[in-house]
Every structure is written in structure tokens, then in C-alpha cells.
Amino acid sequence: MPKMKTHKGSQKRFKLNKNGKIKRSCAGMNHNASSKTKKQKKHLQKGAYVDKENIKTVKQMLVYKKG
Template identity: 45%
Template sequence: MPKMKTNRAAAKRFKKTAKGGFKSGHAFTSHRFHGKTKKQRRQLRGTGMMDQTNIKRFKKMLPFK
């Protein structure tokens, strides 16, 4: 049976939490902030948790994290 491989693109973008969830940075944060409200910009800071519907798929992509 071949070795399991980590999806390198996902490994660079997501981190696994202690309880088994995944956290990642927010989208829409690289440029064009003049079109976003202050509230939007503030809420896009930091990291966010991945939705529960995607967890199963990402556990397959990141088997060793």
C-alpha cells in the first residue's frame, strides 16, 4: 500500500487545534480595504475556525497534523 501524503497546500493554510478542529486565516484580507467597512476589517483580523461540514474532508488532507 502506498504511503499517505499530506496535502502541502492545505498544510500551509490550516492548523489543527487540540480538540480536532481547524483554524485558518480569513479570506478577502490582501487588498482593496477602501471598499470594506471598519467593522468588516476588524472582524477579518486574526484567525477563524473552519466550519464543521468541512472537517472530515480536511482530516483526510492532513493525516499527520
């Protein structure tokens, strides 16, 4: 059987915590920053956690990462 490989796009986007939770960044900060309010930009800078529906999929893509 061939080796399982880590999905490189996911590897760059997601980080695993020690607790096993998966951290992600919020979408919408790459462009049009001048049209967003200061409050909106401040909240988008913070990270967020992956929803429970998507955890299984993301963990399959991050095969060899340990949390």
C-alpha cells in the same frame, strides 16, 4: 502501498487545535483593503473554525497532523 502524503496547500492554510478543532483564516483580506471599512477589516483579521461539514475532508488532507 504508497505513502499517504499531506496536502501542502492545506498544511499552509489550516492549523489544528489541541481539542481537534481546525482553525482557518477569513477570506477577503488580500486586496481592496481601502474599500473595506475599519470594522470589516478588524473582523476579517480574526481566525475562524472550519464548518462541521468540511472537517472530515480537511482532516484527510492533513494526514499526519495531530491535534
